[in-house]
Amino acid sequence: MTATKKLSETxxxxxxxxxxxxxGDWKAESHFGSVESAVVVDDNGKPIFDRPLYREAPNVxxxxxxxxxxxxxxxxxIRQPRPHADDPENPGNNHPPVVFxxxxxxxxxxxxxxxxxxGAVREVGEETGVSVILNIERPKYPWHNPNxxxxxxxxxxxxxxxxxxxxxxxxxTRNEPIYSAEFITLSELMKRTANGKDEEGxxxxxxxxxxxxxxxxxxHPELLFQKxxxxxxxx
Numbered sequence: 001m002t003a004t005k006k007l008s009e010t011x012x013x014x015x016x017x018x019x020x021x022x023x024g025d026w027k028a029e030s031h032f033g034s035v036e037s038a039v040v041v042d043d044n045g046k047p048i049f050d051r052p053l054y055r056e057a058p059n060v061x062x063x064x065x066x067x068x069x070x071x072x073x074x075x076x077x078i079r080q081p082r083p084h085a086d087d088p089e090n091p092g093n094n095h096p097p098v099v100f101x102x103x104x105x106x107x108x109x110x111x112x113x114x115x116x117x118x119g120a121v122r123e124v125g126e127e128t129g130v131s132v133i134l135n136i137e138r139p140k141y142p143w144h145n146p147n148x149x150x151x152x153x154x155x156x157x158x159x160x161x162x163x164x165x166x167x168x169x170x171x172x173t174r175n176e177p178i179y180s181a182e183f184i185t186l187s188e189l190m191k192r193t194a195n196g197k198d199e200e201g202x203x204x205x206x207x208x209x210x211x212x213x214x215x216x217x218x219x220h221p222e223l224l225f226q227k228x229x230x231x232x233x234x235x
Contacts (some may be wrong), residue, residue, distance in 0.1 A: 132164075137160075
């Protein structure tokens with residue numbers, strides 16, 4: 001089970017609004033997005049099966065990177081608990097939230113009409129402490145679907161090169177906890193991904209983060225062939 005609780009256990013007032021039609025169609029909505037009934041049909045329009053369809057509010061997924069004092073590229077990783085995830089190592093309903101090593105990401109501010117680029121800069125500043133952005137880039141196909149088997153919407157992808165000398169201390173005023181943020185080398189990122197965890201126990205198995213790291217390095221293969229401190233040709 002996950003590290004979440006039921007409404008009946010907490011007394012929490014739900015922020016999702018559920019609407020059920022006489023036809024049987026239903027939809028739950030909140031500022032995070034919506035979940036609604038959906039039926040998959042064949043080429044002739046014959047129903048095959050039903051599965052809820054999820055729509056997320058507009059959001060950005062970001063790769064944040066920069067050059068260190070040794071001219072080696074480093075990449076932002078944040079450690080963030082995700083209470084909705086089961087813990088495969090601790091089955092049951094009493095485990096703490098699984099902490100993931102992941103990329104910065106977040107929702108855009110719809111009320112103010114925040115642009116994709118401005119939202120990315122804001123999220124990156126909040127989640128990594130970066131204060132100076134050197135370059136903003138979007139890949140050729142700048143969208144990512146986290147799971148097309150039930151998710152309809154796509155996240156916007158943004159790559160940000162930053163000045164690693166200009167990083168502020170993380171603020172603790174966010175509504176979502178972020179345990180830490182750091183910039184690591186590619187070799188360290190590959191090591192953590194291969195092992196599945198880092199030294200703090202954060203898990204490197206978030207599909208969105210791993211997928212977008214892959215997209216980034218396919219877009220920038222030159223960063224896979226940089227010289228490191230041991231003068232290896234490939235990290």
